[in-house]
Amino acid sequence: MTHNTDSELDYFELKYLEEISCLFSKLKETDNYYGLDLFNKNDFYDYFEFIQNIVKIHQFTDDILSDDEREEDINIYAK
Numbered sequence: 001m002t003h004n005t006d007s008e009l010d011y012f013e014l015k016y017l018e019e020i021s022c023l024f025s026k027l028k029e030t031d032n033y034y035g036l037d038l039f040n041k042n043d044f045y046d047y048f049e050f051i052q053n054i055v056k057i058h059q060f061t062d063d064i065l066s067d068d069e070r071e072e073d074i075n076i077y078a079k
Contacts, residue, residue, distance in 0.1 A: 008057040020048050 004012070024044035031038045 004052075004055075004057050009052060012052050012055065012057050016051075017048065020044065020051060024048075 021044055024047055028039055028042070
């Protein structure tokens, strides 16, 4: 479990609340269609809080990366 700051949590909520709500609604529809009864509650906010608490939020700066730094980032993500 990560420990995000209040500003990071606010940012996450502003950015992803609607998307997670829509995703939850689609999953709930699929659950109802197949009669799986996977979701005992109709409130998605418990699931939102779960996702919010396990995700580490990285805020990017507007700093311009040098060519060496950019190459290091590319090499890290290429692995």
